[in-house]
Amino acid sequence: MxxxxxxxxxxxxxxxxxxxxxxxxxxxxxxxxxxxxxxxxxxxxxxxxxxxxxxxxxxxxxxxxxxxxxxxxxxxxxxxxxxxxxxxxxWGLFKGLDHNGRLVEVPEEKLLEGEWLxxxxxxxxxxxxxxxxxxxxxxxxxxxxxxxxxxxxxxxxxxxxxxxxxxxxxxxxxxxxxxxxxxxxxxxxxxxxxxxxxxxxxxxxxxxxxxxxxxxxxASIRWNLMLEIKGLGDQKLPRQIWLTPKAKERWQVERLVFQEQPGSVLGVVVHGLDDGSTITPDRQPGLMAKQEERIRLLLPDLIRQIPGLSGIPGDDLKPLSLGMMRWGAAxxxxxxxxxxxxxxxxxxxxxxxxxxxxxxxxxxxxxxxxxxxxxxxxxxxxxxxxxxx
Ligand SMILES: Cc1cc2nc3c(=O)[nH]c(=O)nc-3n(C[C@H](O)[C@H](O)[C@H](O)COP(=O)(O)OP(=O)(O)OC[C@H]3O[C@@H](n4cnc5c(N)ncnc54)[C@H](O)[C@@H]3O)c2cc1C
The missing domain is CATH 3.50.50.60 (FAD/NAD(P)-binding domain)
Structure with a gap:
């Protein structure tokens, strides 16, 4: 070689x-x-x-x-x-979300200072x-x-x-x-x-x-739930919605990220925070399922007041789960x-x-x-x- x-x-x-x-x-x-x-x-x-x-x-x-x-x-x-x-x-819009699920100004955050690329x-x-x-x-x-x-x-x-x-x-x-x-x-x-x-x-x-x-x-861990939402029409959503410190504490979620797909389809990533559970190969599938369930259950509360998404999980807009991604950050x-x-x-x-x-x-x-x-x-x-x- x-x-x-x-x-x-x-x-x-x-x-x-x-x-x-x-x-x-x-x-x-x-x-x-x-x-x-x-x-x-x-x-x-x-x-x-x-x-x-x-x-x-x-x-x-x-x-x-x-x-x-x-x-x-x-x-x-x-x-x-x-x-x-x-x-x-x-080029997208950034918003904040408070612990009552209301859209507010973007919270102060080290990750948001300076030029965003x-x-x-x-x-x-x-x-x-x-x-x-x-x-x-x-x-x-x-x-x-x-x-x-x-x-x-x-x-x-x-x-x-x-x-x-x-x-x-x-x-x-x-x-x-x-x-x-x-x-x-x-x-x-x-x-x-x-x-x-x-x-x-x-x-x-x-x-x-x-x-x-x-x-x-x-090392830090994150649990991101990926979703697809269909039937949004022309509704424009922010690129990112950051939770305020109190909202993070309440939902153990950092932010929501939206990405438009062709044909009125929306991709959503819910950035879930870690609860410190020890991850092993045996425990990982169970932890993954637990985190997915946790985020799915709190989703209606999170998006209740976001214009364009407030119907979810009603009959017309059903988020389809595309699975979890565990980021075992280096x-x-x-x-x-x-x-x-x-x-x-x-x-x-x-x-x-x-x-x-x-x-x-x-x-x-x-x-x-x-x-x-x-x-x-x-x-x-x-x-x-x-x-x-
Ligand atoms: C969900 C999430 C959101 C984030 N949001 C932000 C943000 O808003 N702003 C910001 O500035 N940063 C953010 N970050 C952090 C940012 O993504 C990282 O700081 C950056 O991407 C790190 O790049 P890196 O090259 O150091 O590490 P990585 O991107 O982790 O690259 C290391 C690579 O090495 C590979 N690798 C490791 N070990 C091996 C091996 N043994 N064999 C082969 N390949 C291997 C891995 O697969 C990986 O691709 C976020 C990270 C995550 C996970």
Whole structure:
């Protein structure tokens, strides 16, 4: 198997923006991206339906805000997306919803400050557009979840869940925490933390420090219910309805996201908050069903006073459930990884994602900023070839 210079695990915003930026910086080594999902997007992915080719639903982040503009790297990778119309200023309306189900002003919220951007036609278009900026020789592997990492004399060996070696690389970037965070022990019933298993304690003090941070941090979970509503006519709905703090407390829901589909059909995502139950492979189906039932039962209360939806669940407008999506966010809620631990040269491993310290921690902006910082460090490292200018 050919050993590539760099493999990025994860084709979410951070992995894709890292690859785009490395190309812009002229880093020329051979590269690959491997992603567990069916395509690029990660938590900014878009759900499609086999039975309806026109259906598109942004079932994760429906957009993102930029609170700390001015990062030259971020601006440089977003510029082509803005120019092509793939990334636009949010054009939909935002509203708030209080604990009595009344539409009110949008509550104050960190996720809403600054410039709001949205992928066009869908959120997945953003990551797709970023990968178009990466090297045309980029090797892409989708639908493959890496389960094991092994450090060999020629670099990293990556194996899938069946134990097959799928890639070998001199350097490795983890854009999610799945292979490094202890949540996989219960959530996936893995007996070990793959990265810890691959590099024994003491071999690389920087990596030890990074893994220590993750070990002491918890990860956040969300339960999103996806719905289809037919027969709306010309009724225009806001793009997002954010619950006020009191309403969140009452319903354990963060917001409602609406996405028009062709033919007076509406896609709705109810962003449900987590109750802290431990997720294991055995318990997951039951928890999923419980969350779906919970959100379905409170839906009439939530939408009772929203113009255009107030008839639901009457006879004409019946929301059809398209199922739940559990987002096991890679992002540790409390302890960001310090930026100076993002690159561990002794092991040839780097980290990017919204779990890295910085002004965008926990948000899409953090994913972008972390990748710009890592791209600079990788470009400066001597192990990857750069063109002679
Ligand atoms: C429901 C929801 C709503 C959100 N709303 C907002 C918002 O309004 N504003 C905002 O700024 N942010 C929001 N976010 C957060 C935002 O989506 C994230 O900050 C951003 O998308 C993170 O990008 P990332 O690349 O760091 O991580 P991810 O998108 O999680 O990408 C990591 C990728 O790595 C892949 N991966 C991980 N491990 C492996 C493995 N072992 N093998 C193969 N592939 C692997 C995963 O499948 C994933 O695609 C929201 C997130 C969710 C879930």
């Amino acid at each position: 050919k050993v590539v210079d760099l493999v990025v695990i994860g084709a979410g915003l951070s992995g894709c923006s890292l690859l785009a930026r490395l190309h812009q910086l002229g880093v020329q080594g051979s590269m690959a991206v491997v992603e567990a999902g069916r395509g690029p997007g990660g938590r900014t992915a878009t759900r499609r339906r086999r039975d309806d080719q026109t259906w598109r639903l942004d079932h994760g982040a429906p957009g993102f805000n930029v609170r700390a503009p001015g990062n030259s790297g971020v601006e440089a990778i977003l510029a082509p997306l803005r120019a092509s119309g793939t990334l636009k200023r949010e 949205r992928g066009h036609p869908t959120m997945a278009s953003v990551c797709e557009g970023l990968l178009e900026q990466a090297s045309s020789r980029l090797k892409r592997l989708y639908g493959c979840r890496i389960r094991r990492l092994k450090k060999t004399s020629s670099g990293w060996e990556l194996s899938d869940e069946q134990g097959a070696v799928v890639l070998m690389a001199k350097q490795l970037v983890l854009s999610g925490t799945l292979l490094a965070h202890p949540r996989s022990l219960s959530m996936l019933a893995w007996p070990d933390i793959p990265l810890r298993e691959a590099v024994p304690i003491g071999d690389d003090p920087r990596l030890d420090a990074a893994l220590d941070v993750l070990e002491n941090s918890s 992002q540790p809620m409390d302890h960001p990884l310090p930026e100076d631990l993002q690159w561990c040269p002794a092991s040839g491993i780097g980290f990017c994602g919204d779990w890295i310290e910085g002004p965008g921690f926990g948000r899409a902006e953090g994913a972008l900023l972390s990748s710009m910082a890592l791209a600079e460090q990788l470009a400066a490292s001597h192990s990857m070839s750069k063109p002679v200018i």
